[in-house]
Amino acid sequence: MTFNMIAEAAVSLLLVLGGLFAFVGSLGMLQFKDFFMRLHSPTKGTTLGIGCVLIASMIYFSVSQREPHVQELLITLFLFITAPVTGHMLAKTGLHMHLRFITGTRGSLPELMDEDVGQSRVARPLRPKPPGGLKTRREQLLKSRGR
Amino acid sequence: MTPILRFLPAPMLSLILLVTWLLMVRSVTLGQLLLGVILAIGIPLLTRQFWLPFPRVKHPLKLFRFLLCVLGDIVVANLHVSLLILTPKREPHPGFVEYPLQVKDRLAITLLANTITMTPGTVSTNIRLDQTSLLIHVLDMKDEQKLIKEIHERYERPLREIFEC
Numbered sequence: 001m002t003f004n005m006i007a008e009a010a011v012s013l014l015l016v017l018g019g020l021f022a023f024v025g026s027l028g029m030l031q032f033k034d035f036f037m038r039l040h041s042p043t044k045g046t047t048l049g050i051g052c053v054l055i056a057s058m059i060y061f062s063v064s065q066r067e068p069h070v071q072e073l074l075i076t077l078f079l080f081i082t083a084p085v086t087g088h089m090l091a092k093t094g095l096h097m098h099l100r101f102i103t104g105t106r107g108s109l110p111e112l113m114d115e116d117v118g119q120s121r122v123a124r125p126l127r128p129k130p131p132g133g134l135k136t137r138r139e140q141l142l143k144s145r146g147r
Numbered sequence: 148m149t150p151i152l153r154f155l156p157a158p159m160l161s162l163i164l165l166v167t168w169l170l171m172v173r174s175v176t177l178g179q180l181l182l183g184v185i186l187a188i189g190i191p192l193l194t195r196q197f198w199l200p201f202p203r204v205k206h207p208l209k210l211f212r213f214l215l216c217v218l219g220d221i222v223v224a225n226l227h228v229s230l231l232i233l234t235p236k237r238e239p240h241p242g243f244v245e246y247p248l249q250v251k252d253r254l255a256i257t258l259l260a261n262t263i264t265m266t267p268g269t270v271s272t273n274i275r276l277d278q279t280s281l282l283i284h285v286l287d288m289k290d291e292q293k294l295i296k297e298i299h300e301r302y303e304r305p306l307r308e309i310f311e312c
Contacts, residue, residue: 084264
């Protein structure tokens with residue numbers, strides 16, 4: 001009886017924590033100012049959230065069906081493999097499309113080499129200029145060349 | 148090449164496939180075990196052409212320690228990013244850092260890039276195709292040199308020791 005209660009409490013706590021982390025991670029999408037910063041919240045903020053929910057699921061089914069449930073570990077494994085790769089692909093695409101980043105960004109973006117860019121450049125959709133604060137890489141380049 | 152290695156080009160991959168299969172079907176009966184073994188031998192043989200030669204894991208114990216360390220860092224990373232999100236007053240200072248790579252092996256580089264993405268405040272954005280540097284986007288940058296040194300000490304050196312390259 002008491003063991004079940006402890007398990008129940010642990011499961012509830014993990015579920016609430018997991019939900020909280022996933023929510024905060026999603027909130028980051030709203031909070032952060034540019035594309036590259038927004039990449040940080042789905043790759044990290046939600047990993048722990050999903051991890052908590054999976055651990056809760058493992059405990060719940062192991063206790064209620066009285067046999068170990070470990071296949072949730074597979075989900076964790078796939079998540080850990082796919083999340084960074086997806087983040088990397090998104091970031092790379094962002095670089096190729098010269099997405100705007102916030103002006104305070106430190107460090108310079110190295111010029112992409114020919115082999116990084118590929119044969120044909122990705123067409124960038126035309127957009128109205130933002131009211132200020134954000135700059136494209138191309139604008140920065142033009143400015144630094146004194147044009 | 149010994150006869151056993153001809154049928155098991157990647158023993159670790161085969162083992163992982165077998166365990167994955169048994170976890171997915173959730174039973175360890177003889178039939179499933181047999182099917183799992185067939186898959187574990189067949190899939191690496193069929194996909195062998197696509198793989199680069201696997202580097203040998205020289206120190207499995209160190210790999211285990213590295214994984215534990217990364218797991219701990221993932222939790223810290225989550226708390227760190229959550230804290231940044233929840234305190235909008237504190238403006239983060241994002242930045243790009245070019246990280247000089249010292250590991251040469253492709254699998255090691257992949258592992259390093261994945262680790263960097265999963266750990267506090269950094270996402271790997273671009274890798275030079277000549278495999279000499281990795282571009283990292285940092286969410287809240289304080290000291291560029293310190294960050295490079297930290298990544299080197301904490302992740303790259305263990306990886307180099309594990310694969311010895």
